Amino acid sequence: MVALLSTWPWENFGNLKYILYGPLVAQVVYSWAYEEDITKALWCLHILIICGLKALVHELWSVFNNMLFVTRTLRINPKGIDFKQIDHEWHWDNYIILQAIIASLICYMSPPLMRMMNSLPLWNTKGLIALIVLHVTFSEPLYYFLHKSIHRNNYFFTHYHSFHHSSPVPHPMTAGNATLLENLVLCVVAGVPLIGSCLFGVGSLSVIYGYAVMFDFMRCLGHCNVEIFSHKLFETLPFLRYLIYTPTYHSLHHQEMGTNFCLFMPLFDVLGNTQNPNSWELQKKIRLSAGERKRVPEFVFLAHGVDVMSAMHAPFVFRSFASLPYTTRFFLLPMWPFTFCVMLGMWAWSKTFLFSFYTLRNNLCQTWGVPRFGFQYFLPFATQGINNLIEEAILTADKIGVKVISLAALNKNEALNGGGTLFVNKHPNLRVRVVHGNTLTAAVILNEIPKDVKEVFLTGSTSKLGRAIALYLCRRGVRVLMLTLSVERFQKIQKEAPVEFQNYLVQVTKYNAAQHCKTWIVGKWLTPREQSWAPAGTHFHQFVVPPILKFRRNCTYGDLAAMRLPKDVEGLATCEYTMERGVVHACHAGGVVHMLEGWEHHEVGAIDVDRIDLVWEAAMKYGLSSVSSLTN
Incomplete structure (x- = not known):
């Protein structure tokens, strides 16, 4: 049986939960549109703005936390957040809705307080003093006592607080991720100083806004996995060790759970004899190691941007979107101009940066990003600069x-x-092995083709992948219709095939040559008109980027060559462009296999057809799997 107040009333609403803000929005709109005295709805507007600021604080902290290219040497817990934790924290903002509802009820149930809210001055120094006194004498000790008690009560910890602690790696979003009961208690802890200062007649808008936002700011700070404070600050001003905690301080609470119970002020842990003795030593150790590379990755995937909209798919922009396959989200269009300006800035000043990482069988695998987008690779004047970045x-x-x-x-x-x-x-x-990974890409495509197929139609046939696919299939006795206008390139590939199989390679120059072939391998973009030549029941295998449009309803379409990483991968929390969770492009997987096998050769230039089966078998050996249902 579910414990009382351990779940949220709107738990099954999904994203429809934001409708709960509707009455406040409606009140503001109605007042502004139809009432002469708009001050009656000001309290609703204040609540909405404060809720928005709270969400913004969490988002900005999340952005900072996930900027690995800035924070990698200051990370406290070296492990990565995985999809499971992101899903667990998906509705971290439930508490903001709860606070909006409670604030609304208080204002409605207390007309004098509502009128007071509408007439508060912008600033009152006495109000700030009253708020600080109430926070230190009420909020801090109450939170400390309740927090410690919950940890030491097996029932309350198991049924309530364990939900918060089930996030293995602290993150700013972890701060708000708790049960309904805990957040109700937190409303009391955070609300008493605000209401108290107003009841004392010394409240002000600045105090209300400042405390509401700063409370969340400090909680995000504590749950950030990056140590932001210099140890020299606490050595110069030792008394600060009693007044403000650090990310390291609170991370120790999440690791050991028997110490460091304070809200923001370690003073109460000192008084209660619950301070972890390693709190400040560990903080100093992390800061002293800033700038040092803590661990060298065994594998690096060197990626690049696709387009401006997909740039917002980065984990340091919106981690929730990054954890899902990329799709255009039209509500993000207002951010396009800003993102475009960032792209121009990256073009002018940025260098290759750390984008994300995961661990596979104790091998650290990182994705580095070249700060260039797809269209820039086709600008003649930009190619040298791109090559310089890759070389660097x-x-x-x-x-x-x-x-x-x-x-x-x-x-x-x-x-x-x-x-x-x-x-x-x-x-x-070079000691590092440079790999294009296309051998495994070819293997994935070839293993999708049924063994009983006797004829295929191949576009992009003289490209690197097209050549390898054609040579492999002809050796298997498959007739390959190679679409190309270049007799020279066709004959060059044909001569690479064993003499007894050369007649299986056939040059064609028009799409109508494949009107009876039901297996199309597409390495070049196809228009709907070109697709119309395929007979009903055709399956389109693809290695063209971007994928062709699914125009034919009586045909089937394969996805880009991709592989699912082994189940024991750890710390993976980002989808690779349009790939599903845990799935990477075959060229990425090819590099992983190269690393796991410990191969000493470079995989560059033309694909070695003789190694296609070898690479495929190695991928299977290490637990990688094809995502295609057609794979043999």
Whole structure:
């Protein structure tokens, strides 16, 4: 049986819970539109603004916490947040709705207080003093006593507080993620100083706004996984150790749970003899190690931006959106101009940065981002700068001891750098292995094709992937209709095939040549008109970016080549563009396999057809799996 007040009344509403703000919004709109005295609804407006500011505080702290390129050397808990924790904290803002409801009820039930709210001065120094006194003498000791009591009462901890502590890695969103009962208590803790200052007749708007926002600011600070305070501050002013906690201080509470119970002031832990003896020593240790690389990744996936809208899919922008496959969210369009300006700034000044990370069998795997977007790779004057960034990333990886660096999408474009060949030839003594991962991409596509298929139609047939697919299939006795206008490129590929299989490669120049072929392998964008040549029942296998439109209802469409990471992956909390959770592009997976196998060769330039089956078997051995239902 569920414990009383351990769940939220609107738990099953999903995102419809925000309708609960509706009455407040309606009151403000109605008052402004139809009433002469709009001050009657000012208290509703104040509540809405404060709720918005509280949400903004959490979001800004989340942005800072997830900026690994800024915070990586100051992280307290080195582990990464996973999808499970993000889902667990998805409705972290329930408490804001609760506070809005309680504030509304108080104002409605107390007309004098409502009138007082509408006539509060902007500032009152006495109100600030009263609020500080009430916070120190009431809120801090009450929270400390209740918090410690809950931890020492098995029933209350198991049925209530364990929900908050089930987040393994503290995060600003963890601060608000608690049960209904706990947040009701927190409303009392945070509300008494505010109401008290108003009842004493010394309240002010600045005090109400400031305390409401600062209360959440401090809770986010404590749950941030980044140590922001310098140890020198506490050495210079030792008394601050009694007045303000640090992220390290509160993280120890989450790790050991038997110490550091205070709200914001460690003084009460000192008085209650519950302060962790390592609190300040650990804080100093973390700060002293700032700037030092704590661990070298074994594998790096060198990615790049796709477009301006998808940039908002980054975990340091909206972590909840980043945990879902990318899709265009039109309500984010107002942020497009700002994001575009950020993109221009990155173009001018930014360097390759740490984007995300996960751990696989004790191997640290990181994604680094080249600060360039898709369209920039096709600007002739930008190619040299992009290659310089990629080269710099490879040399950095080589210097710090990375084993494998895998190039994503356009970072390995043949026209840009020959699929990575440029860097390997320029730096023949690289210790880091440069990998384009396309061998596994080819393997994924080829293993989707049924064994009984005797003929396929291949577009993009003379590309790196197209060549490998054609040569592999012809060896299997499959007739490959290679769409290309270049006789020279076709014959070059045909001559690479064993003599006895060369006749299985057939050059075609028009789409109507495939009007009886039901297996299309698409490496070049197809218009709806070009798709119309495919017979009913055709399946479109794809390695074209972006994927073709699903125009034909009587045909089926495959997804881009991708693989699901093994189940024992840890700290993965970001979806790779449009991929499902736990799924990465095949070229990413190819780099992971290269690292796990400990292969010493570079995988650049043309795909070695003889290694396709070898790479596929290695991927299967390590627990990677294809996401296609067609895979053999």
